[in-house]
Amino acid sequence: MALSRSHEPHREPVVLQRAHGPGGELVLRAAPGGHHEIISNGMFLMDTRNGESERLLVRAAAQAAPAPGRMLIGGLGVGFSLAEALRLPAVSRVTVVEREPAVIAWHRPGGPLAARSAGALDDPRVRVHRADLVDWLAAAAPGGHDAACLDIDNGPDWTVTPGNARLYGPAGLELLRRALSPLGVLAVWSAGASPAFEALLRERFARVAVHPVPVPRGEPDIVYLASPAPSERPG
Template identity: 40%
Template sequence: MKPFLTLAQARTPEGAELTLHSHDTEFYIRVNRQPLMGTNASESEKVLAELACSRLGQHTAPRVLIGGLGLGFSLRRVLECVGAGAHVQVAELLPEVVAWNREFLTTVNGLLLDDPRVEISVMDVFQILAQAPSGHYDAILLDVDNGPIAMVKEGNGRLYQAQGLATISRALKPGGRVTFWSASQDSAFARRLAKAGFKVEIVGCKAYPQAKKKTHTIFVGDRS
C-alpha cells in the first residue's frame, strides 16, 4: 500500500493549519486535519463552473471571477467553457495554495495558471468584489471555505450575509450570474440570496460521478 504523504503546510491569517497531501495518484487538502477537498471528489467544482458559465455563450470577452483556487478544477472547467477573449480572475487568499498548484499539482491543473486568459490575485475575494467597478463581472464563482458555514476562516462568512450579497450584486452586470459552492444545503442562505434581489436556483450535485447521492449543493443567483 502506498503511503499517505504530507507534501506542504501553511497557516491561514487566523491560524488554521492547511496541509497538502498525496496518496497514490490523488491529492488532498486538509484544514486542521479535517478533509477540505480532494482530486478524487471534484465533480461539484466542475458543476459550479458550468452553471456560472451557462449564460455566457454570446459573450466574446466575458469577465469571470473565481473566488478560491483550491485544486483548480473550477478554473479548468471555466476555461473550457469560455472563448479566447475571456478574462478569468482567480482570487486566492493564500499564496501557498498558488505555489502548491505550480509545484505539486502541474499534472492536475497547475499549468492552467499560465494560461494567458488567467489572472491570479493573491487577496481576499471580498476585497476584490468591494473594489470592483459597478457591473464589472459577467459571472462570479465562489468556492470559498465550506460554503455559508465557514471552516477555514471565520471572516469568509460575510460573503454569505446581506453585506456580501449586496457587494456581489453591485459587482455583477445586470443579468449576470453568481454561483456558490456549499458542502450542504442551507435554506436560510437561499432566503438571504433571494432577499438580496437574486433569482435563486438550488442544484444538488455529486462529489464524484459514480456517487449514489447528491451530497453537495450549488446555489445559483441571477441578478435581475
C-alpha cells in the same frame, strides 16, 4: 494476479508541504491513487478524487451568464474550477482571488498541483490576485464580471475560518451582486442545503435556482445560482 481490495496494504497520506498563511495552517498531502488532499487547520478541505461539483458549478454559471463571459472565481483550491472555466468557449477571461500564497505556489509551473489546473496560471486569459475575497470585492470596480463562482469553503454553513462567514452574509452578497454585470450570475457551491443562505439570496437577487448534485454517499451537494436580472437567467 492483482491483489483483491481486502488484501491491499493500507497506506496513509504523506505530507508534501506544510504552510502557514492568513487562514492558519494548510497541509498538502499525497494520497493513495496519485491524488492530493488539502487540509486546513486540521480539517479536510478538498481533494482531487472527483471534482464534478466544482466543474458543474462553473458550467452552470457559464451557461446562465452572457457570453463571451468574464468569470470571477473565489478560491483556487485544487484547480478544478479554473481548469474547467478555461475549457469553456463561453468564458473569455478568468479572475481568480485566492488569499493563501501557498495554494497559488502549488499551482505555479513545477508545483505539485500545476497539472491539476492544467498549467492555467500561465494562460494569458487568467489573472490571479492574492487577497481576501471580501476585501478585494470592496475595492473592485462594479459590474466587472458576468459570472462569479464561489468555491472557497464547504458551503455557507461550513466555512474554513470563522471570518469567511461574512462573505455569505448580507454585506458580502451585496458586494458580489455589485461585482456582476446586469445579466451576470452568482454561483455558490455548498456541501448540503442551506435554507438560511437561500433566503438571503432571494432577498437580494431577482432570480434564484437551486441545483442538487448527487454524491456517492449522503445528502447531495448544492449549487445555488442567483441573478440580479428578472429574466430567463438563471434557469
